[in-house]
Amino acid sequence: MSKFTKRKILIGSASAYLSLCLFLFSCGNEEDGVNNESRSKDLGDNRLDEYVGAATCAECHAEAHAKWEESHHYHAMEIPGPGTVRADFNNTEFVHYGITTKFFMDGEK
Numbered sequence: 001m002s003k004f005t006k007r008k009i010l011i012g013s014a015s016a017y018l019s020l021c022l023f024l025f026s027c028g029n030e031e032d033g034v035n036n037e038s039r040s041k042d043l044g045d046n047r048l049d050e051y052v053g054a055a056t057c058a059e060c061h062a063e064a065h066a067k068w069e070e071s072h073h074y075h076a077m078e079i080p081g082p083g084t085v086r087a088d089f090n091n092t093e094f095v096h097y098g099i100t101t102k103f104f105m106d107g108e109k
């Protein structure tokens with residue numbers, strides 16, 4: 001085989017390899033697009049722009065929801081009021097570093 005022919009084969013196979021790479025790469029991209037499209041169709045409109053609330057999650061995550069309701073995370077987010085605040089707000093007072101702090105209620109607040 002002449003040097004010239006060897007070179008031709010080398011260039012030929014290199015460009016074939018490059019074309020194959022480009023082909024596979026572009027196919028991969030197309031596939032991704034199709035998959036994402038069909039995925040979002042299956043799930044409905046997954047771009048919710050509103051607060052769905054914990055009850056929505058509890059439909060599927062009942063066990064996790066029950067545990068969460070007993071947690072400090074849940075209680076920390078409760079609306080403050082006589083039934084939820086645990087500290088004694090019945091006109092209690094304490095002094096810390098010379099500063100007197102009073103805990104009291106103003107009506108329901």
Ligand code: HEC
Nearest residue numbers: 048050051052053054055056057058059060061062064065
């Ligand atoms: C229609 C049923 C459904 C609803 C409603 C739902 N989930 Fe899920 N959730 C799942 C499933 C199924 C998985 C497991 C997915 C997986 O492993 O691929 C999951 C996984 C999760 C995970 C990951 C858990 C882990 O261990 O990796 C979190 C966090 C989560 N959900 C939070 C929520 C929250 C918060 C909500 C409410 C806004 C919610 N989910 C609503 C079905 C649901």
